[in-house]
Amino acid sequence: MSKVFPKVLERVVQNLARLPGLGEKSATRLALFLLGQPKEETQELAHSLLELVEKVRLCKRCFNFAEGEWCRFCLDPERNKSQICIVEDPAALSAIEESKAYKGLYHVLHGLLSPRDGLGPREIKIEALLERLEREPVEEILIALSPTVAGEATAAYLVECLKPYSVKVTRIACGIPMGMDIRYADQLTLKRALEARQRL
């Protein structure tokens, strides 16, 4: 890095360069941009980052991000408490929420089974889910994990774990995306789509 910059600026560049997708050049560009911004805007950014680390934590019940002990979905009395949707991470929860098609509660695993990365059943929040089932009046578990190899294996593991509980276990459908030409679908997707066909 150029040594013409003051040490404070160098420190900002070094810290920004640690963010994913940012190299030293991009980090320098961002740091110089921040310096050129009105002081209040840069201070607001700094304050929001401080608040992020101080206030945001995991919801005690579903492990979604929350500002207090509980997340907004667990606190919402309008949500259907008999349904729990299992998602991989808060980003997947956000995608499902944006669809506006689901009104139940969530459970965030914070990972998928990935033996190569050392992630087994103990490393993701499966035990906490089973504890929830012991104390909450849940009727349906909806597994909304991506249809990747790890997602499918995790879903299969969850199905095994949920067998002793008297809950209905469902999984989001897998098939041809809306607007896609069927000729370009791969054989595995087509096979799944045919298997999950619906009566009209």
Place this chain on the structure above:
Amino acid sequence: MRLVTKALVLNRFEVGESDLLVVLLSPKWGRFAVMAKGARRSKRRFVNALEPFTVFRAHIRGNRPGLIPFLDQIDPLEYWEPLRQDPYRFVLASYATELTEAFARPQVGGNLFPLLCGFFDLLCQGGPPDLLKPALEIKLLCLSGFAPELSRCVRCQRPRPLRGFSLEEGGGVCGYCLRESDTSISPQVLSLLKTLEKYPLSKLERICVPKDRLKIGSSLLENFLVRILGHDLKSLRIWKEIKGGEIGEQT
């Protein structure tokens, strides 16, 4: 220059915002790495197939010395679908992949491709995982040049009856040469290891082995593998955890 080869994924690493560095195993070139540009965003070129447990035809561009070639396109050929749907077999198949990657040196190891494919085939057909795992381990050792010496004493080189196994020296040890640091093994366990080495994977289900003997042989091989590699295998720990009774379906 364009090259086409059959391959499967051994490992993948995220690079930047949208690229993947993919470690492939092919019968032609063994283990090699390719860069799949835009693979994390592409919905057409690599959908579904750039994952473990899939064989595809890889279209590779550029092979300049010192530069990683690019993966242009893949045509899926075969999916081992049951490995996605059974967590127990998924973890074991992941272990097999990690082990194969560890033993296949760069640009070498094409002979490991049919072994790994055969292992996946048998896992999908419901083959006995407890036998398939040590058999794969010992066959990988043999194909990579680390075959344990099981016919004579690794210390005195005499064909005496073996009473122990030296992890350091990589073979059986006779009663005269046995040291405290060696692992004691019975002639039955030794015979099991020889059988696993000799028998093709597809014929393993014909073998009937007592569970305790299999456990000892398997544990010995695991320790030997870790000793050779010099590091633990992450998926082996997960396999032991998941096998430890958390799932009912076990062979």
